[in-house]
Amino acid sequence: MTRACNFSAGPAALPEEVLVQAQSELLDWGHTGASVMELSHRGRDFMALAAESEQDLRDLMGIPDHYRVLFLQGGATQHFAQIPMNFAAPDQVADYIVTGAWGEKAVREAMPYVQARIAATSVDKHFTRIPPRDAWSLDPRARYVHYTPNETIHGVEFQEVPEVGDVPLIADMSSDILSRPLDVSKFGMIYAGAQKNIGASGLVVVIVRDDLLERCPDSIARIFSYAEHAAGHSLFNTPNTFGWYLASLVFKWLKREGGLAVIGERNRAKANRLYGVIDGSGFYSNPVEPSARSWMNVPFFLPRVELEAPFLAEAGAAGLIGLKGHRALGGMRASLYNAVTMESVETLVDFMTDFARRHG
Numbered sequence: 634m635t636r637a638c639n640f641s642a643g644p645a646a647l648p649e650e651v652l653v654q655a656q657s658e659l660l661d662w663g664h665t666g667a668s669v670m671e672l673s674h675r676g677r678d679f680m681a682l683a684a685e686s687e688q689d690l691r692d693l694m695g696i697p698d699h700y701r702v703l704f705l706q707g708g709a710t711q712h713f714a715q716i717p718m719n720f721a722a723p724d725q726v727a728d729y730i731v732t733g734a735w736g737e738k739a740v741r742e743a744m745p746y747v748q749a750r751i752a753a754t755s756v757d758k759h760f761t762r763i764p765p766r767d768a769w770s771l772d773p774r775a776r777y778v779h780y781t782p783n784e785t786i787h788g789v790e791f792q793e794v795p796e797v798g799d800v801p802l803i804a805d806m807s808s809d810i811l812s813r814p815l816d817v818s819k820f821g822m823i824y825a826g827a828q829k830n831i832g833a834s835g836l837v838v839v840i841v842r843d844d845l846l847e848r849c850p851d852s853i854a855r856i857f858s859y860a861e862h863a864a865g866h867s868l869f870n871t872p873n874t875f876g877w878y879l880a881s882l883v884f885k886w887l888k889r890e891g892g893l894a895v896i897g898e899r900n901r902a903k904a905n906r907l908y909g910v911i912d913g914s915g916f917y918s919n920p921v922e923p924s925a926r927s928w929m930n931v932p933f934f935l936p937r938v939e940l941e942a943p944f945l946a947e948a949g950a951a952g953l954i955g956l957k958g959h960r961a962l963g964g965m966r967a968s969l970y971n972a973v974t975m976e977s978v979e980t981l982v983d984f985m986t987d988f989a990r991r992h993g
């Protein structure tokens with residue numbers, strides 16, 4: 634068996650230790666005589682997993698007691714719509730900070746349920762930077778401010794949590810959750826699809842402050858209500874039990890690795906290494922303003938489009954996969970999530986340096 638160096642943007646690389654453990658427990662999980670995916674979500678064993686995984690995530694992220702942690706479904710995309718359904722009314726205003734394609738989609742899905750205002754955008758700069766905070770036009774009546782701390786396609790990441798006063802801040806952390814330490818108390822809600830730093834697709838982790846749950850209206854179907862899911866401890870209906878189990882293994886792995894401070898330093902080092910090679914190559918380029926460059930997703934371009942096919946073919950032959958850029962942007966993209974090792978990054982930069990030497 635050979636494992637590739639996987640730079641996929643998502644679904645993405647998982648820690649090998651986690652996969653090996655999942656494999657070893659597939660037929661008999663915790664001496665139950667069954668796979669975790671064959672057992673009732675309301676049974677004692679799964680309920681114990683649910684409670685322990687929540688506690689592990691609370692420990693890792695330092696989640697305060699006045700936040701609920703939910704393990705839901707629908708992908709981040711469903712929550713683009715569910716957020717306004719729960720926290721606003723169609724005649725109310727919500728502010729959106731748009732720094733890339735996912736922020737744009739969040740606005741689009743919110744529109745049926747709230748007056749979604751774009752309070753700041755860097756679309757005029759082709760999403761290569763974060764609009765300066767003093768240029769944002771936030772509406773004090775806004776029910777919340779939504780932003781995307783890390784834009785997976787454009788490779789743009791906030792290096793600090795923006796200050797938005799008393800209006801609840803809601804963050805789509807699909808591609809940067811668990812990538813470094815974070816002050817959860819600055820947020821009204823954090824949500825993230827699992828298929829990058831948490832586990833497999835089909836699971837969404839939501840961290841929501843108690844006072845926001847009081848806003849959830851009775852007029853929406855209960856399946857969409859965060860308050861309902863919180864009251865039912867994410868067991869309102871059948872959750873994605875296997876996805877939840879994989880997440881629980883990833884949380885344990887993160888703890889064993891030393892937690893988010895250690896992981897954050899590793900991620901910083903990985904990103905610095907790759908950006909350093911890109912900038913120093915005189916061959917590759919990354920258009921993002923250095924202060925807004927993502928640690929998780931590194932888009933880069935070759936000097937000529939016709940080099941892209943040979944780059945990808947040769948990379949594949951060398952065991953490097955997932956490097957093709959998003960169709961919206963073209964070029965290449967290397968995603969450096971938690972499970973991507975520095976060794977993989979070294980293999981990538983060696984390949985890139987050699988490719989540049991041969992084609993430069």
Ligand code: PMP
Nearest residue numbers: 708709710735785805807808826
């Ligand atoms: N937000 C961000 C930042 C993402 O990266 C993605 C997926 N790549 C999504 C939302 C959409 O997630 P999903 O496909 O799970 O709905």
